[in-house]
Amino acid sequence: MRPVMTEDDLARATRRIAHEIVERNHGLEDVLILGIPTRGKPFADRIAVALSEIEGRTIVAGSLDIGMYRDDLDTRPRTRIGPTEIPEPLDGKVVILADDVLFTGRTIRAALDALADIGRPAAVQLAVVVDRGHRQLPIRADYVGKNIPTAATEHVAVRFSEIDDEDGVWMMNGGDS
Amino acid sequence: MRHFLTTEGMDRTELEDLLDEADAFSEVLTRPIPKVPALRGKTVATMFFEPSTRTRMSFEKAAKALSADTMSFSPSTSSLSKGESLKDTALTVRAMGVDLMVVRHKETGAPWRLAEWLDIPIVNGGDGAHQHPTQALLDCLTIRQRFGSLDGLEIAIVGDIRHSRVARSDIFAMATLGASVTLVGPRTLLPIDPEAWPVTISHDLDAVLDRLDVVYLLRVQTERGGGSVFPSLPEYTERYGMTDRRFARLKSDAIVLHPGPMNRGVEISHDVADHERALILQQVTNGVAARMAVLFQLLGGDHDA
Amino acid sequence: MLDLIITGGEVLTEDGPAFTNVGVENGTVTAIGDNLGDAAVTIDADGAWVGPGFVDLHTHLREPGQEWKEDIGSGSAAAAAGGYTAIVAMPNTDPVIDSGHLARFVSDRGKQVGIVDVLPSGCLTMGRAGKTMAHIDELWEAGVRLFTDDGDAVGDASVLRLVMEYVAQYGGVVSQHAVDPSLSRAGHMHEGSVSSRLGMYGIPSEADDVVIARDLALARLTGVHYHVQHLSTAGGVALVAGAKAEGMPVTAEVTPHHLMFSHADVASTDSNFKMMPPLRSESDREALIAGLESGIIDAVATDHAPHAALEKEVPFEDAPNGVLGLEWAASVVTTMTGLGITEFFERMSIAPARILGRSDHGQHVAQGSDANLVVYRPDLEWTPTTSVSRSRNAPYFGRALTGAPVATVLRGVVTWERA
Numbered sequence: 001m002r003p004v005m006t007e008d009d010l011a012r013a014t015r016r017i018a019h020e021i022v023e024r025n026h027g028l029e030d031v032l033i034l035g036i037p038t039r040g041k042p043f044a045d046r047i048a049v050a051l052s053e054i055e056g057r058t059i060v061a062g063s064l065d066i067g068m069y070r071d072d073l074d075t076r077p078r079t080r081i082g083p084t085e086i087p088e089p090l091d092g093k094v095v096i097l098a099d100d101v102l103f104t105g106r107t108i109r110a111a112l113d114a115l116a117d118i119g120r121p122a123a124v125q126l127a128v129v130v131d132r133g134h135r136q137l138p139i140r141a142d143y144v145g146k147n148i149p150t151a152a153t154e155h156v157a158v159r160f161s162e163i164d165d166e167d168g169v170w171m172m173n174g175g176d177s
Numbered sequence: 178m179r180h181f182l183t184t185e186g187m188d189r190t191e192l193e194d195l196l197d198e199a200d201a202f203s204e205v206l207t208r209p210i211p212k213v214p215a216l217r218g219k220t221v222a223t224m225f226f227e228p229s230t231r232t233r234m235s236f237e238k239a240a241k242a243l244s245a246d247t248m249s250f251s252p253s254t255s256s257l258s259k260g261e262s263l264k265d266t267a268l269t270v271r272a273m274g275v276d277l278m279v280v281r282h283k284e285t286g287a288p289w290r291l292a293e294w295l296d297i298p299i300v301n302g303g304d305g306a307h308q309h310p311t312q313a314l315l316d317c318l319t320i321r322q323r324f325g326s327l328d329g330l331e332i333a334i335v336g337d338i339r340h341s342r343v344a345r346s347d348i349f350a351m352a353t354l355g356a357s358v359t360l361v362g363p364r365t366l367l368p369i370d371p372e373a374w375p376v377t378i379s380h381d382l383d384a385v386l387d388r389l390d391v392v393y394l395l396r397v398q399t400e401r402g403g404g405s406v407f408p409s410l411p412e413y414t415e416r417y418g419m420t421d422r423r424f425a426r427l428k429s430d431a432i433v434l435h436p437g438p439m440n441r442g443v444e445i446s447h448d449v450a451d452h453e454r455a456l457i458l459q460q461v462t463n464g465v466a467a468r469m470a471v472l473f474q475l476l477g478g479d480h481d482a
Numbered sequence: 483m484l485d486l487i488i489t490g491g492e493v494l495t496e497d498g499p500a501f502t503n504v505g506v507e508n509g510t511v512t513a514i515g516d517n518l519g520d521a522a523v524t525i526d527a528d529g530a531w532v533g534p535g536f537v538d539l540h541t542h543l544r545e546p547g548q549e550w551k552e553d554i555g556s557g558s559a560a561a562a563a564g565g566y567t568a569i570v571a572m573p574n575t576d577p578v579i580d581s582g583h584l585a586r587f588v589s590d591r592g593k594q595v596g597i598v599d600v601l602p603s604g605c606l607t608m609g610r611a612g613k614t615m616a617h618i619d620e621l622w623e624a625g626v627r628l629f630t631d632d633g634d635a636v637g638d639a640s641v642l643r644l645v646m647e648y649v650a651q652y653g654g655v656v657s658q659h660a661v662d663p664s665l666s667r668a669g670h671m672h673e674g675s676v677s678s679r680l681g682m683y684g685i686p687s688e689a690d691d692v693v694i695a696r697d698l699a700l701a702r703l704t705g706v707h708y709h710v711q712h713l714s715t716a717g718g719v720a721l722v723a724g725a726k727a728e729g730m731p732v733t734a735e736v737t738p739h740h741l742m743f744s745h746a747d748v749a750s751t752d753s754n755f756k757m758m759p760p761l762r763s764e765s766d767r768e769a770l771i772a773g774l775e776s777g778i779i780d781a782v783a784t785d786h787a788p789h790a791a792l793e794k795e796v797p798f799e800d801a802p803n804g805v806l807g808l809e810w811a812a813s814v815v816t817t818m819t820g821l822g823i824t825e826f827f828e829r830m831s832i833a834p835a836r837i838l839g840r841s842d843h844g845q846h847v848a849q850g851s852d853a854n855l856v857v858y859r860p861d862l863e864w865t866p867t868t869s870v871s872r873s874r875n876a877p878y879f880g881r882a883l884t885g886a887p888v889a890t891v892l893r894g895v896v897t898w899e900r901a
Contacts, residue, residue, distance in 0.1 A: 079478055118208050284800065290795070294795075345681060
C-alpha cells in the first residue's frame with residue numbers, strides 16, 4: 001500500500017476545487033453541494049467549509065444516497081442505504097455532486113437518476129478527489145483533486161478523518177488488504 | 178437475512194440497521210416522485226389467507242415504491258376452496274415467477290412452512306397469534322422518530338396480549354432496543370408465564386400511567402368480550418381504556434400508539450384517537466417505509482454472493 | 483440339523499444374562515449352550531443382547547379403512563425392522579373394532595402377512611361413541627384381551643364403570659387415552675412457556691391428570707386391570723405410583739417420543755412433533771424416564787401413528803396428531819435411559835406380554851420357549867434416514883441414536899435382519 005496524496009495534498013486540492021467552483025459558476029448563487037455517501041459526504045462538507053471561508057457566509061452541503069439506484073444490486077450481497085438530505089429544493093439550481101473516487105462512472109449515473117426523481121436542476125457538475133480512469137459510461141468530472149492512472153486490479157482508497165483514522169489517498173494492488 | 182419472519186432473536190444491530198434504512202425510505206416517500214428503481218423487474222406476491230386490506234395495501238405500496246411488480250392472492254377467490262393444499266397453492270404461485278412472498282395466515286408457523294417448501298424469501302405478514310414483525314418495525318420507527326432512541330423509554334402495552342401477534346413482535350423488538358416494557362391487562366389476557374418474558378406485569382393501568390413515555394393500545398377483540406375471557410366491554414374500558422381522564426395524567430410528551438383498526442370508545446376514547454400525540458396515522462405512513470426497508474434488504478442484493 | 487442358531491450373544495436366560503448360544507427347531511428354542519452343531523441359518527450375535535422379541539401394546543396399523551397411511555403389511559414390516567414379534571393393533575380404524583368379526587379380520591390379515599403376530603384390541607364402546615358397551619363377549623372370543631377407545635377418553639363415568647365391571651369379569655385390561663376433551667379441545671401442544679411464545683392454545687398437564695385420577699378411582703371401585711396409555715406428565719406418574727402402592731392392578735406405558743422430546747422441540751412448529759398427548763415440559767420428560775427406570779412405568783409402547791405426507795405437510799394446527807415409532811423405539815430407550823439388559827427386555831417385551839396374558843411372547847430364553855426373539859446391539863451408533871412404513875412422519879430422521887436391533891425372529895424364522 002503506498003500513499004499517493006498526503007493530508008496536506010488533500011487539503012490543498014480541496015481548497016483549489018472550492019476556488020474553481022466559485023470561478024466557474026461566477027459566485028455561489030443557486031449552487032448546491034451534495035455528497036454521495038459514504039466518503040463523498042465528508043468531501044462535500046470540506047468543500048462547503050472552504051467555500052464558506054471564501055464567501056464569508058455559511059455554506060452547508062447535503063447528501064444524496066444512491067443505493068436504491070445502483071444497477072448492480074443483484075451482484076452485491078448487501079447494499080446499505082445512507083441518508084439523503086437536500087437542504088434546498090433542487091429545481092433551477094446548479095447541483096455539484098461530490099464523491100471520493102471516479103472509476104467506472106456507474107455511481108454517478110445512479111446519482112443522476114436519483115436527482116431526476118427529486119427535482120430538475122439547471123445543471124449538474126461533478127467534483128472528485130481522484131479520477132482513476134476506466135470509464136464504462138460517458139461521464140466526466142468537472143473538478144478533480146488528482147488524476148491517477150491505475151490498472152483495473154489496483155485499488156484506490158481515500159481516507160477522511162471524519163470517518164477513518166487518517167486523511168489522505170492510498171493505492172494498493174489487487175491482493176493487498 | 179434470508180427471510181423476515183420474527184423479531185424474537187433479532188439482535189440490536191440488525192434492528193437498528195433496518196430502522197435506519199426505513200428512515201431513508203421515509204425520505205423517498207416525501208419526494209415529488211416517491212419511487213426508486215431498486216427492485217425493478219422483481220415480483221412480490223402478497224398471499225393473505227386471512228382477510229386484511231390495510232396490511233396488504235401497505236405491502237403493495239412498499240413494493241411499488243421500489244418499482245417492483247405485485248401480485249395478490251386471497252383465499253375467497255381462490256382454489257383453496259376447492260381443497261388445494263397450502264403447499265400446492267404456494268408452489269403454483271411461485272411457479273408463475275415470484276421473487277418474494279408476503280404471507281398472512283391464521284395459523285402459527287405457516288410462514289416457516291413456506292420458507293421450507295420454497296426457495297424464495299418469505300416475509301411474515303402475521304401468523305396466528307405469534308408474530309407480525311413488520312408491525313413491530315413500524316412501531317419502533319415511530320417511537321424512534323419521536324424520541325431519538327428507545328433506550329430507557331417506559332412503554333406499556335395494554336390489552337389482549339395473550340392473543341396478539343402484534344404484542345409478541347413488539348415486546349421482543351422494544352426490549353432489544355433498550356426499552357422497558359410493561360404489559361397491562363386482566364390476567365386472562367396476559368401470557369401464561371410472563372416471568373419468562375423480558376417484561377413487567379401490571380393489572381392496574383392507573384398505577385403505571387405517570388411514568389410512561391409510550392402507551393401502546395391493543396384492539397379489544399370484541400368477539401372475545403362479554404363473559405368468557407373478561408366480564409364485559411364497559412368494565413374493560415373502565416379499567417384499561419385510554420379515556421380522556423387517563424390521557425390527561427400522562428407525561429406531557431408521552432405518545433399513544435395503536436396498530437389499528439381502533440374501536441373508538443372501547444380501548445381508546447374518541448378525542449384521544451384524534452389527539453396530536455396519538456400517532457396512529459404516522460404509524461401507517463411509517464408502515465410503508467418499514468416494509469420498503471424489509472423488501473429492499475431481502476431482494477436488493479445477491480444473497481448467494 | 484437345527485433350523486437356526488444364534489451364536490455369541492448375551493442371552494437373557496431364566497437364570498439371568500449369560501454369554502451363550504441359542505438353538506431353534508420347529509419354532510421352539512431347543513438348546514442353549516456351547517457347541518450346538520450346525521444349522522440351516524446362523525446369526526452371529528457377536529456380543530449383542532439376545533432376548534424375547536419386543537411386544538408393542540399400542541400400534542396404529544390403519545387397516546381397515548385408512549390404508550393410504552399404512553396397512554397391516556407395511557406396519558408389520560416396520561415392526562419387524564424394530565425388533566417386534568407381536569403388536570397390539572389399536573381399534574380406531576374405519577370401521578372401528580367393536581365386534582368379533584372385525585377383530586378376526588385384523589388377526590387373520592396379520593397371519594396372512596405372517597412376519598409379526600398382530601393382536602387386535604377392541605373398543606370399550608360401540609363406534610367409540612362412549613355410550614353403549616362394545617361387543618365384549620365376541621371380542622373376547624376373537625382373542626381380544628385389551629380394550630380401549632384410543633383417541634378419545636370415555637367421557638361418561640357411568641358408562642366407563644359398567645364396561646370396567648364387564649371386562650373385569652373376564653380378567654381383561656381396560657385402557658384409556660387419558661386426555662380430558664374440554665381442556666384439550668382448543669389446544670394443539672402443551673400449555674406452557676413455548677405455547678405462550680408461539681401464541682398457540684395449549685393443553686395443560688392437568689388435562690391428562692384429571693382423567694387418570696378419575697379412572698383410577700373407578701378402577702378401584704370395579705377391580706379391573708387398568709392400563710394407562712401414553713403417560714406424558716409427572717403428575718400421571720405420581721398417580722400411577724400411588725395406585726401401585728395400594729396394590730391395585732394398574733399398569734402404565736410410555737412412548738419413545740415422550741422419553742426423547744419436550745415442548746421445546748415444538749417451537750419449530752414442525753408437525754413431526756405434534757401428537758396427543760403432546761410433548762410436555764423437560765421436568766415431565768425427566769419424570770417419565772425416572773418412572774420407566776424404576777418400573778413405575780411398566781412398558782414402552784410406541785403409539786406408532788402413520789400419517790401421509792400430504793396430511794402432515796401443513797401448518798401445525800391443521801396437522802393430525804401422531805408420529806411413527808416401531809422402527810426406533812428400542813433405540814430411543816437405549817439412547818435415553820440407563821436400562822441394562824434385564825430391565826430393557828422387561829420393559830420392551832416381558833411386561834407387555836404379561837399385561838396381555840400371553841406366554842408365547844416376552845419369555846426368557848429357555849428350553850421349550852417359543853422362538854420369538856430379537857438380537858439387539860445396545861452400543862451401535864446410527865442415524866435413521868428412512869422408514870419401511872408407508873408414511874414418513876417421524877421426528878427421528880437425522881438424529882443420532884445409540885442401540886439398534888440387528889435381527890428379529892418369529893417362531894424360528896428370521897423376519898428381518900439389518901443389512
